[in-house]
Amino acid sequence: MLTVDIEKKLKGFTLQAAFTAGDETLALLGASGCGKSMTLRCVAGVEKPDRGRITLDGETLFDSDRHINLPPQQRRAGLMFQHGALFPTMTVEKNVACGARRDLKGEALRRAVDEALCQFGIAELRGRLPGQLSGGQQQRVALARILIGKPRILMLDEPFSALDSHLRFRMEQETRQVIRRFGKTVLLVSHDRDEVYRMADRVAILENGRVSRAGSRSEVFADPGTRAACALTGCKNVSAIRRLDGRHALALDWGVTLTLPLQPGADALGIRMHSIRPGEGENAFRCRVAEVIENPFSYTVMLRPLDAPPDSASIGWEMEKPVWQRLAAEEITVHFPVDGILQLKG
């Protein structure tokens, strides 16, 4: 069990991260430079927060009031850096041995290293230097080096950002298995919503240095809460609104009026590109097709409501190729189902 409640002044903003995580994978999702990596570094102990508390399995790692700041060497908190941070002058075997517990010596150490090398499928690479490895192999060595020391928590800082997309998918799969075997708290930092959704049980959205929304991944993606969080979860259609009454809002960017039970405080609405439905229904309006963008396996159709003012934004609608091939037209009626509309603040 990890609890974090810290404050640290950074360039341009103050990081105020507060969250807890049990034996689960918690993803910190945020734009680059929002303090997510810094949060991991504070938990690992390689950066010091200005104020606050960090506890892990009941042990206090950091407490500014009680002047506790455990050195990273005593925290047993595994942190995987963005590029693996393998020691360039040491062989794979030596790198992995560096992560082993200090009390392992001689034969016991060798056995532990052998076991870790086999477990991560890098036994044949033992004599190589990190510079002679591919990105995926480096990643495996970095994971082996961390997990051989039996850390109490595993933190992954943008673990796949340096990899090509095809390798990325495979490493993601491998890492999911590693996480399952590890079975304890895993913190994942990422700005990739798909990666986050596939890997995490829970998601905390970090916005301007604060956790603006936290919950299970399905909750957070279904109701991100703020405009920034909505964008981070990949929703590209967002419009500011003017409330007409409790059930009607004029979407200013789209130039259409929508009917839905408005939540207090909501000042923008969003709809995901694949939540839009063709034909008549709730919140239906007729649109002109401004552009059809072909993706490898889908179409993105850019729509402009017919009675929208000329400077309004177009609305993206994504669907499988056969669907558009059936519907294709210059003008089309679509509707926004109420349960697909995201109500947002800020």
Add this chain to the structure above:
Amino acid sequence: MDLFPLWNSLRIAGISTALIFFLGILAAYYIARLPRAVKGVLDVILTLPLVLPPTVVGFLLLRVLGPRRPVGAFLLEHFGVRLTMTWWSAVFATAAVIFPLMYRTCRGAFESFDESLAAAGKTLGLSNAYIFWRVRMPACRPGILAGTVLSFARALGEYGATSMIAGYTPGRTATISTTVYQLWRTNDDGLAFRWVLVNIAISFAVLLAVNLLEKRERRR
């Protein structure tokens, strides 16, 4: 041909390089982590001897170490040690001139070191000493080696400051560079030329060593 100048040059360069090896690394390591403003000022002061004419360095050294100057007078009076006009006086001169060379190349090496390696080491439970000697130093090794060899080469060729602080006494303070000058001045061109060849041979060997080292490091 009396080989004393060769031996004297080698020992002066050797001792000053050994001294500056540690001083340069220490200065580079600590200054690299200072705040930028302080770093800028210290950097200028420490690099000055590299761009000043060696005679200016020699002049300044004499102002401090000369027998009638504060430090020189104190040591002469209380310990009977004369800091100038001995063979090892030249060590002060060469050390002052080569320090910036060592300091700058080491600082460059330390600054290009990826700090996340040190941070990773800490989270893995490695001691700070282990990280310094087994992770940081090996990663910075090519830069440190290059700095050391270049410093040695520069020390071998030092003339200006050396001649001012150690003078030229055949068999006592003569180095290759001061010998060449004296031989040329006294019209002994033949012997001067032989020393010139010795000097070129040494420099050639040193530079060859640098290149071979670089090639080996690149292959690692």
